Amino acid sequence: GVTYADGKFIAASSNPGRTCWSLTGADEYSVTELTLADNTGLDDFTAGMLVKQNAAITGPAPAFSTTLYTGTNSLISINTGIDNTNKSLVWIKSRTTATTHIFVDTERPATSSGSIPFLASNTSSGQNSTSSADSGVRTLANDGFTVAKNYAGENVDSASYAAWNFRAAPKFFDVVLYTGTGVAAGGTPHDVPHSLTTEPGCIIIKCTEASSQWLVYHKDLGVDKTLILNTNNEAQTDKNFGPMTDTTFGVVGSADTTAGGANNNIAYLFADEAGLIKCGSYTGVAGAVSV
Numbered sequence: 001g002v003t004y005a006d007g008k009f010i011a012a013s014s015n016p017g018r019t020c021w022s023l024t025g026a027d028e029y030s031v032t033e034l035t036l037a038d039n040t041g042l043d044d045f046t047a048g049m050l051v052k053q054n055a056a057i058t059g060p061a062p063a064f065s066t067t068l069y070t071g072t073n074s075l076i077s078i079n080t081g082i083d084n085t086n087k088s089l090v091w092i093k094s095r096t097t098a099t100t101h102i103f104v105d106t107e108r109p110a111t112s113s114g115s116i117p118f119l120a121s122n123t124s125s126g127q128n129s130t131s132s133a134d135s136g137v138r139t140l141a142n143d144g145f146t147v148a149k150n151y152a153g154e155n156v157d158s159a160s161y162a163a164w165n166f167r168a169a170p171k172f173f174d175v176v177l178y179t180g181t182g183v184a185a186g187g188t189p190h191d192v193p194h195s196l197t198t199e200p201g202c203i204i205i206k207c208t209e210a211s212s213q214w215l216v217y218h219k220d221l222g223v224d225k226t227l228i229l230n231t232n233n234e235a236q237t238d239k240n241f242g243p244m245t246d247t248t249f250g251v252v253g254s255a256d257t258t259a260g261g262a263n264n265n266i267a268y269l270f271a272d273e274a275g276l277i278k279c280g281s282y283t284g285v286a287g288a289v290s291v
Contacts, residue, residue: 063169066162067144068095073157075134075148077141080165084140087168087175089268091121092137095160099153104137104145107177107266108208114138118152119206119266122230126260127208128152170197171273178265180207180251182258189242189250194269199244201272201279204229205251209260217241219272220281223250 067080071094082088084106092102100120108117108127115136117127130136135149144165147155154161166173174194181190194200203217214229221227223241242250249269257265272279282291 063167063172065165067165069161069163071150071155071157071159071161073150073155075146077146078144078163080144080163082144082165082167083142084145085142088140089166089175090140090145091164092154093162094153094156095162097156097159099156102152102154105175105266106140107175116140119208121214124211124213124230126210168195171271172276174269176267176269177263178267179262180256180258180265183252183256185239185253187252189252190256191248191250193248196246196269196271198246198271198273200249200269202270203249204268205255206266207257207259207264208266209264212254212257215240215255219279
């Protein structure tokens, strides 16, 4: 059953591997397989609201979920509860074996072998895919994704995995594949359209066709500093970003590279919207700190 009391939302789930919830209207809320036993901070819920467990979602579809699965080194379907038939990202990492971080998305189509190209966020390598017809990530479906035999660490037999699945939604997340124009650092930024309908809070960019760094914009650092996702370095003063608006994000320098030709850069955009998603920062101290 599901209850809400004293600022806490308490639920049980038949699927312990998935966390997923969705709002359905002004005064009725549906929850699909909520796995958190003590889910605090859901300010939209108040005592007395109608809550349905495992109800059909009649409002906005879920836009994010975390799913745990066990590798089999054979074809398996992973039900994340997210519709990946439009714009979405699936981020996969083994929890028990030394494997790379696997990024697959809907904007980079499958190869002739049916394999969906992946990027590894812990390396500078360009995208990779298998020529085999029975390995790697095979499909992004309306309820999750499928993986076949292990290729790059996404389906090691008996390994435990986490998969984070983001669906594009206004004021939450977007995926943009764009062609770099070669604007140099300090030049007039190349403005790339996006669909967040709000200014991005964080952007992760990777050139898909060549070895390059993973470039990260964060609102608390501003456009004059860049974090490098695949290193442990401090923020760099390299100029890679321009003005951010609710419809475009500006890129220059390495974020606007022409390496590899058309459709050579992928951008993952995260909003900073109260009640939906938060991009923040904190200052470390010598002892414990509450963030």
